[in-house]
Amino acid sequence: MTPLQIWALPGIAEIRPGDDLIGVLADAAGDTLADGDILVVTSKIVSKAEGRIVRAADREEAITAETVRVVASRVMPSGAVTRIVENRLGIVQAAAGVDASNTPEGTVLLLPEDPDTTARTLAAGLRARLGVQVGVLISDTMGRAWRDGQTDAAIGAGGVHVFEDLRGTTDAEGRPLAVTLPCVADELCAATDLVKGKSARTPVAVVRGRADLVGDLSLPGARTIARSIADDMFRQGTDEAYAAGFAAGRAAS
């Protein structure tokens, strides 16, 4: 059995606003890519190419501007306020994904404008330029409810299945599978974080060995990963929901 292989693309210099990412990725990849390869691109370099840079002094206002719904907030021991919000992309995440690491001094980065469209554009450009049928994911680093630490997950997808739909298939005993929808896009992003690192200049990694997940550019994007609010048992933080209930209970008496 051929192993799944994952490696970081070397030789990507600091990205600046207006840079042509298709050209950067094509140059870094050279002739090393093959049909069915999946490139996982850290959101940070997409944001930089798009010029999504704001002054660090404007960070809180920037988070507010990116927010469509506050899910929960808490004052941390440091005095800083952590806000878990749904952003305009439908992603629930701390600080709306606004990040200060690996950005020029005194600045912070917003998430890319439209990562699904950008992922499709990058995939289309690389397919045309390199003549290989690749898929592209755009990843971001996220905390999780109930589990400490962070993992990388998908915020954009172009020409890659984000879910492996096993509904209707059966297990080794011939019974319908209970776990039915592995989020392979998030698993691919998590996997590539293992070779990218956080401080080195390796913002792009390649996964080879799951060509079955690469397909047409019209495949649904990462936006489809976001759970609808109707299905969301954690659409509001515990303290916020309790306070809302308390106020309603008092008013109802």
Added chain:
Amino acid sequence: MTPLQIWALPGIAEIRPGDDLIGVLADAAGDTLADGDILVVTSKIVSKAEGRIVRAADREEAITAETVRVVASRVMPSGAVTRIVENRLGIVQAAAGVDASNTPEGTVLLLPEDPDTTARTLAAGLRARLGVQVGVLISDTMGRAWRDGQTDAAIGAGGVHVFEDLRGTTDAEGRPLAVTLPCVADELCAATDLVKGKSARTPVAVVRGRADLVGDLSLPGARTIARSIADDMFRQGTDEAYAAGFAAGRAAS
């Protein structure tokens, strides 16, 4: 740069209660393992070896018995009740991880008794038997708040760092990294789900290329991934917290 490599171990037959997992893994691995390899073992085969099998008719009682705290519950359109609970291992998960896929007809499987201890025992046994310094993770499939689908995550760790602690390190600009604690154990489990599949008999995969994450058997286990309730902004579901607040508000009037 040598790629990270991930492959499933072939040749693992159906596991039965009392089976010697160290022997099964050692036989399946043969002489293919090297120092620094990480084996990711699906919890299901650990549960089977431990005989953690109950009658499907007793599923709801089994979930209740595994639960130390109900976080949220909801009646689904099918009429079934989904319960998100903290189990005796400190893991917040749907149905306390009780699972009906790939089990004998009419039965369901509970999570392993003590996956951190088992992971250490497996790592110690494999190190002794094969003469290679491997690490072992035990994985389970989990849903996520806010994101549809499931990914695999770590519930047991033996001789593997569960976090890559970057606190105190700096980014390419020399500033402290804001994202400080990648949960590499969860990323490794997610990565191996890409080669394991859900219905095939490939419950074990190997990751080669992150030997730096393999260490002493006294390293902290996966239990340390669970967020403490004091830090948990989602320790109770939205509906549950609202209802508790409402009752308290009414009583306080």
